[in-house]
Amino acid sequence: MGEHGNGDPRESGAVINAGDGESGQYAIDDPGLPPHRPRLADEDEKTAKRSERQVAVLFLVSIIGTVIFFIGYFVVGHTADLHEVRLQNTLLGVGVAFAMLGIGLGVVHWAKTLMPDHELVEARKPLRTEDQRQEAEQIVGDVLEESGIKRRPLIRNTLIGAAVLAPLPAVVLFRDLDLSEDFGPERMRHTIWDEGVRLVRDPTGTPVRAADLTVGSAMHIVPETLLDITDHGEKLAEKAKSVVLLIRMDPEEIQTVSEGREDWTYEGIIAASKVCTHVGCPVALYERHTHHLLCPCHQSTFDAANEFEVIFGPAGRPLPQLPIAVDDEGFLVARSDFTEPVGPSYWERGNA
Structure with a gap:
């Protein structure tokens, strides 16, 4: 063993500790700033x-x-x-x-x-x-x-x-995103949804029968009148405002029905705007067990069982709900247009 004692490197002197509280010495002194080298x-x-x-x-x-x-x-x-x-x-x-x-x-x-x-x-x-x-x-x-x-x-x-x-x-x-003369709050209030307009699948344009929807299903919907628009630019603009997500759940799972909205759904079938009320991204992810809708852009989450209220994220208001019914042939139709402006919240919204 000799002078190295029990072989512990901490006692042999082979290793210098980073600091010694008693002596105040350090293995590596503070070098300070290097000398300045002029350019x-x-x-x-x-x-x-x-x-x-x-x-x-x-x-x-x-x-x-x-x-x-x-x-x-x-x-x-x-x-x-x-x-x-x-x-x-x-x-x-x-x-x-x-x-x-x-x-x-x-x-x-x-x-x-x-x-x-x-x-x-x-x-x-x-x-x-x-x-x-x-x-x-x-x-x-x-x-x-x-x-x-x-x-x-x-x-x-x-x-x-x-x-x-x-x-x-x-x-x-x-x-230059939009040079239309009618751009403003009033333009965002109205879409081409109207009383009696059929809900059709996007992009096939197939009408939707209530009897064909199973509990837990969700699909992208546009108004049938969108198919009659021939101008490509106008068609895209109207589709951007009127696109809807259609969901069917067990009617007993719908927890909130406000006064005046008692006839907005049909046997658990409920429809809402796909345009997020935060910055307008498409809300497209539906979780059938929790009935939550997720916007993939900023994770705003809406509860379909409670009139699409915001339960998480930066969105400031619920998704506008589309009142729906069934016509004589069993196809789903709109009862009216949205009752509030679709899309993101903005300072002029109260004037719409």
Whole structure:
């Protein structure tokens, strides 16, 4: 055994502990921050100017990308020619890519070559007095001064131009989602559902007999009048508002029936809008044992047994229910349109 005692490495001196509470010594001392190594741009003004021009070029690339997007959006692709449509899609994609990439790479290159790169450690200070506020303002001023944005107008001006233009493609795209003159709350209130309109399967258009539905079944439904619309754009718009999920459950499992809704279902068959009241995603997942409907986008969950009330997730109101009945031939029909606007909640909904 000798001087190593019982062979325990902790007692043999072969292993140094990470810390020793008595001696205060550590196996690895705090090395601190490494010495600062200046960059070429820190010591050579020509290199700094070259870096400045490179950053400005990247910001100009962003501006050119935005211009390419607008050329593709407003100039190209207004005919049915397939080649022109492909060219438009290419210009839109390339334009947005260069607009975002140019401004992103420009900021990164600016930070790496021209902004101060000294590392420092500073203890966190609680905010206390007006002096502290003024100190914070001074820090912000120092940051602006150190960034060189005041001393380098070429970078500043190209950055401003790129930052102003870069968001415009998104603004144009969102604005152009719907240019209809009647867009507004009233438009979302009404669908093509009406009294006597048959419920048909989507996409076959087959009418649905109440006797053919078994307990636990669920299917996607559209109004029969949708089949008569010939304009493709109008058809899609109407379908987006009027699509319905039809469910059959045991009538005894329907727990909530509000006053005035006593005749909205038929022998446990119940229908509701598929458009989630959060942001409009299609509610399509039905769990027959719990009677829960799940929106796959943000997990809003609705209870079909309790008039489709929200039981989980960000949705702010229940799914609108479609009143249904059975006609003389045994087919399911609507009693009326939805009694409230379908789709997401929005600030104007109360005016609809």
